[in-house]
């Protein structure tokens with residue numbers, strides 16, 4: 001038993017260097033990996049100092065190897081972050097354009113409109129940070145989405161409170177299901193990692209938690225919209241269908257462009 005422990009210890013604390021591909025997406029956490037030079041000072045010294053009676057030794061479990069993303073998976077995350085940033089930009093602009101008109105005729109909706117806007121602003125800030133951190137290219141359609149989202153917000157609010165709420169219902173239906181697809185995809189990577197005895201990088205675990213939280217907040221907006229008579233908008237079906245079609249098209253375009 002002793003010879004096994006002597007052989008294993010340096011290898012488990014000295015991992016092979018990460019490939020440039022890994023550094024590209026997960027640079028911050030990968031760069032914090034301990035180097036091979038570090039094991040002499042912290043890990044090995046207590047080991048030699050302990051009793052040679054193996055029954056008295058306490059062993060800490062070796063950390064699981066990290067799951068390494070494939071090129072296709074990194075491209076998926078690039079697209080996801082690009083789309084999410086564009087979507088959150090659009091959401092803030094829709095509420096910015098809707099709020100003055102909605103609140104003027106329905107002052108009791110001011111706290112709700114502010115609450116939803118504040119959450120969208122928080123989402124946008126989160127994705128702005130992620131896009132910068134992981135060096136993802138923002139969509140080239142950014143200026144087009146700015147104009148389109150402002151027009152969508154202004155025109156639906158001009159149609160009335162119900163149409164403004166129907167707009168939120170339509171947008172959140174598409175965005176909520178889009179976040180759900182992203183969560184499901186990362187969970188499939190997690191399952192694959194566990195089947196190999198590996199674990200996701202902390203950065204990816206945090207991303208999964210963030211996507212879940214934001215998805216839940218978007219679905220909460222959808223509920224608020226329905227509670228506030230989104231279904232009473234006239235004409236409901238054409239309006240919602242057109243907005244949902246526009247959202248799907250914007251998502252597809254932003255994934256690539």
Ligand SMILES: [Fe+2]
Pocket residue numbers: 088091119120123214218
């Ligand atoms: Fe959002």
Ligand SMILES: [Fe+2]
Pocket residue numbers: 091120172217218221
């Ligand atoms: Fe939302």
